[in-house]
Amino acid sequence: MEHYTMNLNLKVWKQKNAASKGKFETFEVKDISSEMSFLEMFDVLNERLINEGKEPVAFDHDCREGICGMCSMYINGRPHGPWHGTTTCQLHMRAFKDGDTIVVEPWRANAFPVIKDLMVDRTAFDRIIQAGGYISVNTGNAVDGNAIPIEKEHADKSFAAAACIGCGACVAACKNSSAMLFVSAKVSHLALLPQGDPERKTRVLNMVTQMDKEGFGACTNTGACEAVCPKEISIANIARLNGEYTMAALSADNSHD
Amino acid sequence: MKWSEIFTSSVGKKLVMGLTGLFLISFLVVHVGINACIWANDDGAMFNRAAHFMGSSYVIRILEIGLMAGFLIHIIQGLVLEFQNRSKRTVGYQVNLGNRGSKWYSRSMGLLGTLILLFLIIHLSQFWYPNRSHQGWLLGEELNLFDRMKTTFSELWVVIIYVLGCFSLCWHLVHGFQSAFRTLGVSNNRYLSMINNIGIGFSVIVSLVFAMMPVSMYLGWV
Structure with missing residues (x-):
């Protein structure tokens, strides 16, 4: 598949801690490679936020090879995003198009309280x-x-x-x-x-x-x-x-x- | 392990739903069979004889109490489960999974069940209640139920409500039939796909036959 870059709008759930209320925040990310994983796209965003002196988006990850079960994003209304049989870390940006808006939420269940942003307590x-x-x-x-x-x-x-x-x-x-x-x-x-x-x-x-x-x-x-x-x-x-x-x-x- | 512990666990509650659901399905077979006698084209003679059989024996009247219990347990447990399950996610999603993960009727069992309950209240108040109260709640003289059907189903709005009730029943059964067997532990995929197909066939046929009763009477076919 041909490589391409894309600019995206991210609508991400931000929540300071378990006790606070939380809300969606919108971020723009530019020049995202279609070969990046979804988490790498978040790494790019977080690098930028850190350089700008802002708080990065907290999310869970560990092995990044689809076997540990740590990544847990609810992407556009589907756990782990649009691909079948894939974890978030194995979801690649070629699943999206230039100009897409992507809504990213944490797992929602009272048994999985939000720790911060996209991280939940499992x-x-x-x-x-x-x-x-x-x-x-x-x-x-x-x-x-x-x-x-x-x-x-x-x-x-x-x-x-x-x-x-x-x-x-x-x-x-x-x-x-x-x-x-x-x-x-x-x-x-x-x-x-x-x-x-x-x-x-x-x-x-x-x-x-x-x-x-x-x-x-x-x-x-x-x-x-x-x-x-x-x-x-x-x-x-x-x-x-x-x-x-x-x-x-x-x-x-x-x-x- | 106490019985109360078994039947109040999440799996136990589903067992209650599955067992009562299958019991009610067996009742539907009897009900649809007896009512199909209206198509004998004998001015309701066969139907009234069958209805008389169901209303004139203490054995069946005792079984009727069991049926009521089955309905009540299924309804109450179903509503309790629906509210309990909904309470497990206080903060919802911005974008929902919707039909990408499951069928609308599988997610709407509470709603479909409530619609069937509303239909049931109308249905019982039109036939069962007047007939049994006419009998003095014992084995007194019955109403002519065939005539009562003809009068009731001469009104278009009643026919529409009955058809909608049967529509709800159909979708409720399409999910409920196979789900009950899964709850009882049938995990063999060969049987599951067979049960699924039988369930769809059963749901469509039973609901269609029920729906055709008021329609036939309204259109003057019987």
């Missing part, structure tokens, strides 16, 4: 993982990877679910701010493997309990999460979580004594 996801996203392993030498036979289909589905990077785009896109795609990916990836079997029931119950405690909404199967997921996690995982939850809840006893 530690709720960490607490959900802590509630059950683990397996019991003995310490010592690593076991032979092929010691336990695993059905190919299960291994593939588990791997596909494990691709979730926990970016929170599913929550951002969901009209209910539901975290079900994230939680179901984490539940599925362990439930489908024999290694995840010992905690299978407690995992799903504890993770759903924590998810509710964090203030995420309930899933209504609209499919918006799947449509925007940069890792293309299947919504079938949500149905699997529902089944896992129902079986675990129905077979659970009243108490542990």
